[in-house]
Amino acid sequence: MEYLNIDAIDVQLLELLQEDASCSNQWLAAQAGISPPTCLRRVRRLHESGLIERQVAILNPDRLAAAVGHGLACIVEVSLDRQGAEHMDAFEAQAVAEPAVQQCWRVAPGPDFMLVVHTRDMPGYLALSQRLFTASANVRNAKAFFSTKRAKFETRLPLPPTV
Template sequence: MKSLDATDRAILALLQEDADIPMAKLAEAVNLSPTPCWRRVQRLKEDGVITRQVALLDPAKLNLGVTVFVSVRTNQHSQAWFDRFHAAVTQIPEVVEFYRMSGEMDYLLRVVVPSIAAYDAVYKRLIAGSDLFDVSSSFAMEEIKLTTALPLDYAL
């Protein structure tokens, strides 16, 4: 992969704000003509810097106003256990993020649901068939900052 220059970073910053920006407008914003700008975008895709383009949806308008952070601890650390747990978690669409952690907890999940009752149903699916030591849920009271834009100052 070729290292990123200032123009690549500018393209990425603009695409992170609006992936639907017309190529002509993107090119103008980064002082390129459309064809070289398009080639750069294609290279960023081929290099795996741009992994996909998606639509971001408003959870409240989809009746998903409750965000739950779920901390999971286990005393099972075999690959077979993880494979079963991973398969179970990935089958739950309300789980929108899933991380293996260091420190006190083993896994952290972010779950979006319409209500506490809906989370209870997710919780029951999560623990069914999973040998978990501890599951702790924290409900977000207020969303202070949420962004999908990554900082670009560290890009090589």
């Protein structure tokens, strides 16, 4: 994997884009103290290098639940019986294919996976658990922790300070 050399202006652009990726190129350039064409070129380079993976809209789950109905969030610890690479890869592929699985992490020590799951309601979670945990002969244990309140949710990654 090739790494991109970034400077203080790139770091500043990344900070600004992490705060609001919908800002205009002109505004972004003014904040960074560079010309709009230079800004556009730098942001394209950050995208092309893979440093900026994608830009998305982040939905508020509480307001979404109020608008469309219930919402249930949980974190699930999953332990497998067999941890060979092919077994880990198979469960991971199954988990990431589920739309309700928002995040899938392989972890150690302890359980093999941590999943962040969002479903409409408990019947939706039960259906997911049947597909993902019960139907698989290799899942030894799945332990769910249901959210009662989200105190913090951040997508920002810490960057080195700019001078």
